Amino acid sequence: xxFSVLIGGAAGQGLETSxxxxxxxxxxxxxxxxxxxxxxxxxxxxxxxTQIRFSDRELNSFTNKVDIVLALNEETVLLHxxxxxxxxxxxxxxxxxxxxxxxSFPFRKIIGKIKNPKVINTIGLGVILKYFGIPLxxxxxxxxKLFKGKAYEDNKLALREGYNLIEEKYHLELREDKKIIIxxxxxxSLGAVAAGCRFYCGYPMTPSTSILSYLSSKSHEMGIMVExxxxxxxxxxxxxxxxxxxxxxxxxxSGGGFALMVEALSFAGIVEIPVVIVNAQRPGPATGLSTRxxxxxxxxxxxAGHGEFPRMVMALRSPEDAFYQTARAFNLADRYxxxxxxxxDLYLDDYTKTIEPFDFGRIKIERHILEEKDIKEYKRYxxxxxxxxxRLIPGKVAGQVVLADSxxxxxxxxxxxxxxxxxxxxxxxxxxLDLLKDDLQEPWLIGVEExxxxxxxxxxxxxxxxxxxxxxxxxxxxxxxxxxxxIYPLPKKKIMELGRTAKRIxxxxxxxxxxxxxxxxxxxxxxxxxxxxxxxxRPFSGEEVYIKLKNEVLK
Amino acid sequence: xKYEYKLxxxxxxxxxxxxxxxxxxxxxxxxxxxxxHEVVLVSGIGQAAKMQHYIKVNGFNGLHxxxxxxxxxxRLANKNLKVIVESGDGGSYxxxxxxxxxxxxxxxxxxxxxxxNQIYGLTKGxxxxxxxxxxxxxxxxxxxxxxxxxxxxxxxxxxxxxVARGFSGDIPHLVSLMKAAIEYKGYALVDILQPCVxxxxxxxxxxxxxxxxxxxxxxxxxxxxxxxxKALEFDDKIPIGILYKEEKxxxxxxxxxxxxxxxxxxxxxxxxxxxxxxxxxx
Ligand SMILES: Cc1ncc(C[n+]2csc(CCOP(=O)(O)OP(=O)(O)O)c2C)c(N)n1
Ligand SMILES: [Mg+2]
Numbered sequence: 001x002x003f004s005v006l007i008g009g010a011a012g013q014g015l016e017t018s019x020x021x022x023x024x025x026x027x028x029x030x031x032x033x034x035x036x037x038x039x040x041x042x043x044x045x046x047x048x049x050t051q052i053r054f055s056d057r058e059l060n061s062f063t064n065k066v067d068i069v070l071a072l073n074e075e076t077v078l079l080h081x082x083x084x085x086x087x088x089x090x091x092x093x094x095x096x097x098x099x100x101x102x103x104s105f106p107f108r109k110i111i112g113k114i115k116n117p118k119v120i121n122t123i124g125l126g127v128i129l130k131y132f133g134i135p136l137x138x139x140x141x142x143x144x145k146l147f148k149g150k151a152y153e154d155n156k157l158a159l160r161e162g163y164n165l166i167e168e169k170y171h172l173e174l175r176e177d178k179k180i181i182i183x184x185x186x187x188x189s190l191g192a193v194a195a196g197c198r199f200y201c202g203y204p205m206t207p208s209t210s211i212l213s214y215l216s217s218k219s220h221e222m223g224i225m226v227e228x229x230x231x232x233x234x235x236x237x238x239x240x241x242x243x244x245x246x247x248x249x250x251x252x253x254s255g256g257g258f259a260l261m262v263e264a265l266s267f268a269g270i271v272e273i274p275v276v277i278v279n280a281q282r283p284g285p286a287t288g289l290s291t292r293x294x295x296x297x298x299x300x301x302x303x304a305g306h307g308e309f310p311r312m313v314m315a316l317r318s319p320e321d322a323f324y325q326t327a328r329a330f331n332l333a334d335r336y337x338x339x340x341x342x343x344x345d346l347y348l349d350d351y352t353k354t355i356e357p358f359d360f361g362r363i364k365i366e367r368h369i370l371e372e373k374d375i376k377e378y379k380r381y382x383x384x385x386x387x388x389x390x391r392l393i394p395g396k397v398a399g400q401v402v403l404a405d406s407x408x409x410x411x412x413x414x415x416x417x418x419x420x421x422x423x424x425x426x427x428x429x430x431x432x433l434d435l436l437k438d439d440l441q442e443p444w445l446i447g448v449e450e451x452x453x454x455x456x457x458x459x460x461x462x463x464x465x466x467x468x469x470x471x472x473x474x475x476x477x478x479x480x481x482x483x484x485x486x487i488y489p490l491p492k493k494k495i496m497e498l499g500r501t502a503k504r505i506x507x508x509x510x511x512x513x514x515x516x517x518x519x520x521x522x523x524x525x526x527x528x529x530x531x532x533x534x535x536x537x538r539p540f541s542g543e544e545v546y547i548k549l550k551n552e553v554l555k
Numbered sequence: 556x557k558y559e560y561k562l563x564x565x566x567x568x569x570x571x572x573x574x575x576x577x578x579x580x581x582x583x584x585x586x587x588x589x590x591x592h593e594v595v596l597v598s599g600i601g602q603a604a605k606m607q608h609y610i611k612v613n614g615f616n617g618l619h620x621x622x623x624x625x626x627x628x629x630r631l632a633n634k635n636l637k638v639i640v641e642s643g644d645g646g647s648y649x650x651x652x653x654x655x656x657x658x659x660x661x662x663x664x665x666x667x668x669x670x671x672n673q674i675y676g677l678t679k680g681x682x683x684x685x686x687x688x689x690x691x692x693x694x695x696x697x698x699x700x701x702x703x704x705x706x707x708x709x710x711x712x713x714x715x716x717x718v719a720r721g722f723s724g725d726i727p728h729l730v731s732l733m734k735a736a737i738e739y740k741g742y743a744l745v746d747i748l749q750p751c752v753x754x755x756x757x758x759x760x761x762x763x764x765x766x767x768x769x770x771x772x773x774x775x776x777x778x779x780x781x782x783x784x785k786a787l788e789f790d791d792k793i794p795i796g797i798l799y800k801e802e803k804x805x806x807x808x809x810x811x812x813x814x815x816x817x818x819x820x821x822x823x824x825x826x827x828x829x830x831x832x833x834x835x836x837x
Contacts, residue, residue, distance in 0.1 A: 180836040181836055182836045193829040193832065194829040194830075196824035198822065199628065199632060220810075222832075223819065225632075225819060227631070230656075231653060233653075234621075234623075234624040237618065237628075238628040240617075241624060241625025242631060243632075244629060245636065245820055246632060246820035247633075247819045247820050249628065263618055267617065327826070357833055357837075360826045360827050360829060360830040363826035364826075365825075393820060394595055394613040394629075395593060395595075395613065398590065398592055401612055401614070402614075403613070403615075404615045404616065405614075406600065406616060406617055406618050414563055415605070415608055
């Protein structure tokens with residue numbers, strides 16, 4: 001089984017709440033859920049929709065075809081009618097549409113009885129529950145978690161009214177509900193908290209804002225300082241201050257805000273203060289498409305910052321990955337005393353998916369901070385073979401001061417213009433990058449072990465590529481994919497191996513120029529033969545990748 | 556003296572006001588019995604901003620104009636550290652003007668000492684936000700054509716709780732201002748008039764010396780209107796002293812979890828503590 005329900009309407013019509021409730025009801029029934037959100041950059045009006053897909057199999061993507069459209073306005077009917085599966089139906093109020101394949105009901109009249117216009121969408125949810133034969137009490141349970149008092153009672157009434165409007169079409173069997181349902185940004189934030197991040201600052205910018213607001217909501221409970229700063233210039237400088245003082249610190253924004261952090265990124269490079277920076281990508285240039293998705297900043301974050309200094313760039317591939325990799329980013333930043341940049345994008349930040357609960361026991365906090373007993377003559381920027389110098393937290397050791405500087409500095413942290421020291425310092429810093437290479441994780445290999453057709457991709461496209469490959473392999477194609485998480489420095493072992501035996505390399509990215517492909521070309525003897533690129537601001541679906549691979553590669 | 560580095564000689568010009576500010580700062584720290592490891596000097600870039608290389612305490616020499624954000628980060632991470640921002644008029648009011656305004660709004664516990672020489676010293680004599688209208692500089696060869704910023708008046712309108720002006724040529728007085736600012740619980744601004752002997756030939760030592768006067772004994776620093784008048788007095792006479800002071804809750808203290816616990820940096824971290832946050836996603 002594999003069903004999709006689309007709820008569409010204008011901003012402000014409450015569709016986000018309805019979608020949230022429906023995905024939780026389906027999760028309670030023990031199904032795998034994947035919810036994709038498509039919204040415009042406005043508070044009222046426009047057209048937004050959310051697609052909730054559920055199945056007894058694992059889901060990694062949304063679908064283009066849907067079983068039910070719950071239309072909160074007429075526009076939704078017009079825009080999504082074509083996407084109905086053969087047996088699909090539209091559910092709406094009788095004033096919205098009465099066309100074919102439409103089940104329309106007097107929602108407004110029913111609402112008149114309940115006397116609470118806010119619960120109108122709930123009647124539609126009631127219809128949907130009955131359609132799939134989902135027990136009413138599961139629905140009521142989810143409402144009970146979200147609403148109290150009169151709001152709960154009214155919703156319950158509305159749900160029942162809807163439930164009684166039709167007969168069951170399916171009778172879904174109930175399964176055990178063992179998973180959590182979470183989006184990329186919440187998973188990332190949880191990873192950060194688990195890793196001991198106790199300072200986060202940022203300036204609101206979609207799609208990074210939900211990290212700021214989630215962490216803020218946990219601030220008191222977990223003792224995390226969350227600061228809304230005056231601008232993104234302040235953000236990274238402030239995070240560096242907090243980290244200098246010994247607290248694990250992170251900041252985040254989207255490309256525009258990251259651009260404002262660039263001077264401080266270079267500062268982080270020379271001052272060797274660990275920090276984690278999230279760039280939640282959206283399509284540029286400039287303001288671009290503020291509520292849409294893209295993978296257009298890979299080259300930007302790899303090269304951002306004046307001068308030459310080590311950094312690490314990793315991309316998150318799924319909500320699970322977001323949790324574990326974010327926690328890992330803090331250890332890498334601390335170990336190498338470098339900025340670690342995490343790339344996500346709006347699609348991954350916002351879609352929700354049912355996954356196995358996170359294993360917090362797997363998270364290790366490794367700080368690499370010098371202890372008093374190990375200090376002989378303290379040199380904050382001591383030139384060492386590894387390139388890593390001893391890090392001390394200011395204020396912790398009497399008589400010992402800690403210097404940090406944006407100038408070129410000597411081993412003690414003082415300004416210098418000495419040619420020898422400058423050269424040694426620059427080399428010292430860069431040596432850390434060599435060492436970091438041993439800590440890199442190779443890309444995930446999915447599909448066939450030694451494929452004829454080798455896909456390369458990174459970050460959030462994992463889901464769509466995974467779904468497409470599952471289908472193609474079932475059909476007998478020799479296809480596999482390397483899905484990069486760590487990207488800079490580029491882990492090369494797997495691509496070197498598989499590049500040799502593959503007949504074709506196919507690059508799949510959500511940008512115009514194939515940025516990962518160009519990096520692979522720079523770092524290895526390989527480059528893609530075919531590129532499947534998308535940069536219209538909308539994410540790839542599994543189906544879309546499947547069709548593209550079939551038509552353009554496996555024809 | 557315990558704040559002395561032996562090796563590092565200042566790159567300031569002979570006669571520069573920065574020497575006197577350094578002397579005053581050392582005296583203030585000494586008199587307050589603050590040990591070198593208990594305080595962090597945070598600065599940006601400029602001649603003034605090199606201070607932590609010439610006085611042995613913890614030092615964070617960041618980017619031009621960006622001293623305040625890391626100072627805030629440091630304070631929030633470790634409330635046991637004294638945090639002093641030491642930067643020029645260019646860094647504080649120009650490049651970092653936005654941070655200045657928002658630091659006042661927060662009222663976080665830092666002391667901000669602005670070495671106000673009314674010029675960009677390090678970059679050789681361009682106008683700063685406090686250079687007088689009409690003054691000729693190495694860049695504004697035909698005179699500055701914008702009004703100067705009035706930092707103390709700006710701070711007062713923004714609701715700053717500690718607003719003072721000092722003069723590098725009056726060390727004992729400056730020491731008392733610095734001590735009061737460091738001890739003040741909240742954001743404390745001390746704008747320190749300082750001659751730049753090379754690049755500002757208008758606001759010389761004598762120019763300041765002839766104008767500055769101590770606020771009278773009976774001056775009431777809780778009177779905001781009076782303070783505003785004094786803040787705008789900058790011509791034949793320039794008042795120095797604490798213009799305005801008011802007890803206010805500091806930013807850190809507005810967060811119970813910071814106020815009522817050990818500094819963030821000293822807290823034990825255990826990944827398992829966060830596990831319960833997963834419940835809301837069940
Ligand atoms: C982003 C950036 N812009 C410009 C500069 C060049 N710069 C360094 S210090 C400075 C002005 C210094 O003036 P001020 O802050 O008043 O300090 P002073 O040297 O007078 O003590 C400038 C423009 C820089 N280092 N960084
Ligand atoms: Mg200056």
